[in-house]
Amino acid sequence: MLEIMEGSHAVAEIVKRCRPQVIAAYPITPQTHIVEALAQMVADCELDADYITVESEFSALSACLGASAAGSRVYSATTSQGLALMFEVCFNVAGLRQPIVMTIANRSLGAPLSIWNDQQDSISLRDSGWLQVYAEDNQEAVDLHMIAYRVCEDHDVLLPAFVCFDGYVLTHTYEPVSIPTQEEVDAYLPAFNPYQRLDASNPLSFGMYATPDYYMEFRYEIDRAQHRAKEVFAKAGREFARQFERDYSAPVEGYRLEDADTAIVAMGSICGTAKDAVDEMRDAGKTAGLLKIRMFRPFPAEEIRDALKGVSTVAVLDRNISLGSGGGVGTEVKAALSGSGTAVYDYIVALGGRDIRKKDIAGIVDLAEEGRGDMFYGLRTEVL
Structure with missing residues (x-):
């Protein structure tokens, strides 16, 4: 059933139905309405998740990285200068192969200060190892979050993803959107099954020091996973089309x-x-x-x-x-x-x-x- 919803609220609704276990984000225009809505859902016991209040975007993604390494499905959102503050952690997330999904409400970067929309922020992280998908409208933004979790968490991929949609133009615009029910989302997106996680009974080390003898091979493996993600995305898109009759299988x-x-x-x-x-x-x-x-x-x-x-x-x-x-x-x-x-x-x-x-x-x-x-x-x- 179609509902008239603000784009940010539609994204928050679908993220809730994707059942993240940990959310950490810092409010920044024009992304704020997403995490504000999710924080309210957690406070109202509508979403069974830990919402971590942090002092900056750097801390937000760092918390997400730790939670993902511990075996949780994780979500965050940011934009513009906030994404720039996450720069170091973005490379760490991809390098540690953590399947975090993050919404980017695309916005210009300073200086000079601009709060309006362009795609400079996410494009600037094109070499970080994150998958990047861009939505034309709010329905596509909603649907791509479900697909992103499917692709990121696939054990042939294990990479994080930006789901990008234009700040204000979409985030603050009310459009007819079809939000799948919780049962429909559960049928499409299985419970998170981490490939490996931090466990006191089975100790592992993440992000260890790499000498010149090994560093290049790590980057090669991320590059190969990016290429594999294209076919995994196509498969996830075809399965989405069969269930919801909206086809995003083509890049x-x-x-x-x-x-x-x-x-x-x-x-x-x-x-x-x-x-x-x-x-x-x-x-x-x-x-x-x-x-x-x-x-x-x-x-x-x-x-x-x-x-x-x-x-x-x-x-x-x-x-x-x-x-x-x-x-x-x-x-x-x-x-x-x-x-x-x-x-x-x-x-x-x-x-x-x-x-x-x-x-x-x-x-x-x-x-x-x-x-x-x-x-x-x-x-x-x-x-x-």
């Missing part, structure tokens, strides 16, 4: 690409606007389409190549910037399509919460088709 999703000459590539809520822009361009006689990237880590290079066969021009909408290089998504799409003959242009858009409208996306398509790309789109040149 990318095309929209009106069948006969497209030009393809827009994007992640997150901007894809909804891009679909409307594609429809209007189609009505005007322009054969454009959209490729939505759902999974950014592991990066679906092969699936992107397959989806964009026959497309002559690609316009990537990057809501992040690798300063001195280009957009994080555009850089990888260019690498994936290298040698294909497809022209790929990267556009840095909507940083710091700046609006991007259908007419802007249509204008970007025009620029790409004219061979003008790799630029910050919509700069206010009068203030430079």
Whole structure:
């Protein structure tokens, strides 16, 4: 049954149904409503979990790491500067192979201070070893949390995951959302079965010192687990589709690409606007389409190549910037399509919460088709 819910509250409801045993998080805009709701659920005895009150995001993820190593299903959430404060611990979580799920309410990083939405925060941790998935709308954000736990806890993966959805644009927006019942979630997501855990009767050591003779092999194993996660994600997505009739099994999703000459590539809520822009361009006689990237880590290079066969021009909408290089998504799409003959242009858009409208996306398509790309789109040149 559909309910009209704020995105943050919808995420809190599905996290509750995933039965985390330990939650540790520090409130930070625009993530606060998620952990506020979960804390209330614990206080009201609606959720049988330990909610750890901490003094910072660094402490929050550190507590989660310890709880996960002890054998608990764990959850956290953060954004922006909070995620930046977790940087060290993010690498430790992945290196220790702990299957923690964390919601990222995507928000700009300072300085200057900005509380508005872009994807700079999670993209900055793309090399940390965490899986990364991005939701277009609140229904997808809800469903991806269930799938993330299935994938992370699979013993062929054992990696943490960011479930990313856009701050304010989704977190504070009320949309119709179908929240599965507890019985439905239990049927899809089994009880947590840790691969190994700290146990006084069977002592283990986690995160030991690695000399140059062994360190590289640890990184290799994380990389292999990332690649295995793609197939595990596809399987978990197919099983989700059979139960709930919503299919997330593919790491990318095309929209009106069948006969497209030009393809827009994007992640997150901007894809909804891009679909409307594609429809209007189609009505005007322009054969454009959209490729939505759902999974950014592991990066679906092969699936992107397959989806964009026959497309002559690609316009990537990057809501992040690798300063001195280009957009994080555009850089990888260019690498994936290298040698294909497809022209790929990267556009840095909507940083710091700046609006991007259908007419802007249509204008970007025009620029790409004219061979003008790799630029910050919509700069206010009068203030430079």
